[in-house]
Amino acid sequence: MAKRNAQTGDKVTIKKYANRRLYNTSSSSYITLDDLAAMTREGTEFEVVDAKSGDDITHSILTQIIMDEEANGKQMLPVGFLRDLISMYGNSMQSMMPQYLEASMANFRANQAKIQEAFKQGLGNNPLAKIHETNMAMMRAVGEAILPGAKDSEQSAAPSQNDEIEALRKQMAEMQKKLDEIDK
Structure with missing residues (x-):
């Protein structure tokens, strides 16, 4: 179960600035992608927003963390799975994949x-x-x-x-x- 901000009970908001720095509004401190990865492993629920536009960029930041983990020799995603995943983009089944992957991970x-x-x-x-x-x-x-x-x-x-x-x-x-x- 995801942990929420202890003070407010809400998701922790992380702001990403143009200089690529990440700011944790809950702890009032700058953090790194490694810190976000640790928060994820701990089950802390957070959202990452672009500081200028306010857009939710959590998805791209999480994807970046996965890319960094895979590049640092901690490969977990098999090449065949990555190929299959890429081939699903633009496929008629693309809209079903997020729910399927979430259900598979929950199982x-x-x-x-x-x-x-x-x-x-x-x-x-x-x-x-x-x-x-x-x-x-x-x-x-x-x-x-x-x-x-x-x-x-x-x-x-x-x-x-x-x-x-x-x-x-x-x-x-x-x-x-x-x-x-x-x-x-």
Whole structure:
């Protein structure tokens, strides 16, 4: 949820002057694009207006912040996505894209919060663990159907795994000997 100006409860207004300086009217101080990026990450709601005309230029300033982040090696937007996004300009679907992207981002944030909460509670009591258990049970059932003797006790399975590992080690040792002979 976006934070509002603590004093007035309104959006923080940032004025952009002709000399490209940004002035935070709430704190009565000049700020940078990095400060605006930090405010965005903190959830502070703000608007950027052109000091001379009064036009709302928030969109272009946010786009500039994204461009700066992408240029500084913090690339998050894949080239394919950028190409698709550019191709949507002038397309009949252009008017639908803002709502679609906002809905997609809201869905992403909701799922992100659920996943983070699941990890906080531990994997034992969450849907991810249950899905994992179901998948493992299905794999065991398939294994038993394909290999009828696969349901043997875990104790008898362990030695066979050790035998397989030992056989692989021997094969690797033999291959290494052959490679050493080739080098000579």
